[in-house]
Amino acid sequence: MDAKLLEILVCPVCKGPLVYNKAAQELICKADRLAFAIKDGIPVMLEGEARQIAADEAI
Template sequence: MESRLLEILVCPLCKGPLQHDRDHHELICRADKLAFPIRDGIPVMLENEARELNPGASTTTAATEQPGQA
């Protein structure tokens, strides 16, 4: 995904920041504990398409990228 796009995308529910999980091709909202899929390079920002993050599972910091980081 383009870093410029990541800088402007926010969670559609809480308008909070998203983290890019390159390994799983998802955008993660920590506040809502949701993972939005990225399909064919296009983020699907629909609540009914997002998966809930397991409370016990954690995404490693190395696999995520916050907006503004390269």
Template sequence: MDKTLLEILACPVCKGELLYDQPGQELVCRFDRLAFPIIHDIPVMLESRARRLGSDEE
């Protein structure tokens, strides 16, 4: 994930910081507990496509 792009992107729900989860190929919002997929190197920033993080995930 390009660091410049990561600095520009924000959570579409709360406008907060996103963290890059390299093994899962996702962008994670800890505040909303959502993980947005990255498909073919393109972040899919739609709340409807996000995965809810489980209680054991950080």
């Protein structure tokens, strides 16, 4: 994931910061507990496509 792209991307729901999870190839919004997949190097920033993260799941 390009560092400059990470600097400008925000959560589409709350406009908060995202954390890159390299192992899972996801962008994580800790505030909304959503994980946005990265497919073929392109972040899928759609709320309906995001995976809900369990409260006990390590971020």
